[in-house]
Amino acid sequence: MSGNQGTQEERPERPSEVDGTAHLFSALGKIIKTLRRNAGLSQAELAQSTHCSEDLISSIERGVRTPQPDFLMRADKALGAGGVLAAAVDDVREALARARTRHPDWFRDFAKAEAEAVALHYYEVQAVPGLLQTEAYARAVFRHRRPLYDEETIEKRVADRLARQAILEKWPAPTISFVVEEAVLRRPMGGRGAFRDQLRRIIEIAKLRTVHLQLMPTEREEHPSLGGSFTLLTPRGRREVAYTEIYGHARLITDPEEVRMYAERYGIIRAQALTPHESLAAIEKMLGEL
Template identity: 60%
Template structure:
């Protein structure tokens, strides 16, 4: 059966402002190009990755007020982007979670998290993926997804990354198996961009990114990936997913077990500085 789904609209669609963000994105692209800046160069100046700039320019990502203020300064637009900040804030206030039905409960908790810790074994966590990597993941899925669903899934996944722009920022830690970094999902170009994205996120002050070396002879968790998150004002929960079947763990003893296991994983992994050095070396060799 063809896999299609109903989902909530994007923030812009939901409050009728889709035209605003499409026009805003086109104006941003025009002015960026007129300034002679590539998406990567402009992204470096505003603290965004090139995929994030691309998403804003295509109207599928709601730009944060701080981004619009910085864009005004860099591009010398004399308040053009600041003028739409009220509409942006309204869209962000009214936005609902934009994900498949089975995933929405976790996505709502993730959006409110004050801390998030993840251990990945097979692929880069969706929260860390570039647009190219994400599209390759959904394109390669079997049974195949139709093109409309792929584009929706990619846009929804990228929308989650706005959690990195919140203030005060949540605390993040990520541990991934070395094999995850070595698997060139999407081909050489996509792979290199994904490694650059990991370096960019891993250098954030509120993020600790670690790699579990393949050469380790001991390992506390050969079962599956998992996530631990703490929503604001609530107790820590765990999340597991296998073949599209999710499990949100709220039992205190089960969560405690996962947290203890995660602590051992972090202790056995390379420290954050060693991990970023390894990723840089891998990028140089590509």
């Protein structure tokens, strides 16, 4: 289901804490904050200079989100850091590589292809796509899974999921689109308070100029793909592939004819879904109704 695989509810678990590299990202966050202040820049101004969101800058400075290598290079220039941030790029790459190897074996090939893709298209029928999930929503997904995960596994899975979201921060950005069934956003996973935050997160991402997000209304009388969720992705320098996942049974599909069928379905789904503008308005209305 498009990479959609819950405990310490009060304390956010950083992706890096799982493999012991929290100190690296925490230290980088403090350094970036100090350099920004010394440069006389606000978080919003640094965000504009580095082609990312103000929320991301805040999260990085607090050590909650991982600063990606390309961000560090842009920030080094924007802050006049003289190579201080650029010097950390190799260490960050190594930490991110370790994070990717934490994924379950059956998911690892997809996670690697996803991280390297230049185009990503997600169709989701069961849960909010993993790249859009908040920490609370992701934890609820893993906590309620059957058979039950132990607490350590839950925390690792949540951390891995949040680490994948670095794709949304890459620059140059890959082509990213989502089509989500309306029913997904009618199920308040994690409770109404947590789900409000989830809808706000979706709205935030839907407003990014690098993302196209569409809602598929339940009232549609025709539908080209009732077989479940899937993902289409194009690795750099290679042909488009498709990915499906049902109860942990994953398929990374490379056969050109089968991939073409998934691409055709996705095209029709997008044509039948609400436009991005209509989708954003509909989700904002849902948020207002909670």
